[in-house]
Amino acid sequence: MRRPNILIAAVALVLGLVASPVTAQALPACSISGTQAVPGGYAVHLDCQSGGYFRGVGTTLNDANSAVYALQQYAANTGVVCRADDPVAATGGYEARLDCRSSGYYRAVGTSVTSAATQAFDFRTLAATTGIVCSSTAPTTATGGYLAYLDCAKSGFYRAVGTYLTDAETEVVALLTLTRQTGKVCRHSSTDTVTGGYQVTLDCAKAGFFRGVGSTLTDASRQARALAG
DSSP states (O other), X not given: OOHHHHHHHHHHHHHHXXXXXXXXXXXXXXXXXXXXXXXXEEEEEXXXXXXXXXXXXXXXXXXXXXXXXXXXXXXXXXSOOOEEXXXXXXXXXXXXXXXXXXXXXXXXXXXXXXXXXXXXXXXXHHHHHHOOOOEEEEEEEEXXXXXXXXXOGGGOEEEEEESSHHHHXXXXXXXXXXXXXXXXXXXXXXXXXXXXXXXXXXXXXXXXXXXXXXXXXXXXXHHXXXXXX
């Protein structure tokens, strides 16, 4: 005798769900407006009715798509609108450029467009959270790899080496982190070949020199930084 009541309740529940769908307004009113090839990868364009226009870049189309949505989400959370300019070829890889209008213009380098673009966005978040404004300058070759440079305006100038450009960029950012944590300002001083690999020397001003060795340039750079820290 209870089955009709159960059936009626189930039907009412279904009708209630149909009558109250998730509305389009609950999602960002955005749409992909185009894609294009850029040096080293692709760009994706995103138009949002309430949040403006965004552009992200990456080595693959998927990477560029993820990047543009990250920029849209960042704008939704902070009110700061950033767009990626076309990447340019650099020694050992690419330079990515992020234009955040009045909130700054950020450059970063990496072996791939994706790694460079990711670091450029990290520079923006660093500036927003700490007030430290940094951008990469043109990289150069080094014995066994590449030399990356980081200009942080009032917070100092850094340089570091790595086997690949992304490694060098990671190391130079790590030197900035070392300064923030310990107060030591360290920069790459020299690179030498040794039996079995490389030796990297860091000049940490009043704290002295620190030398690390490793099978690769990145390994030696990491060890020198660890000794300095």
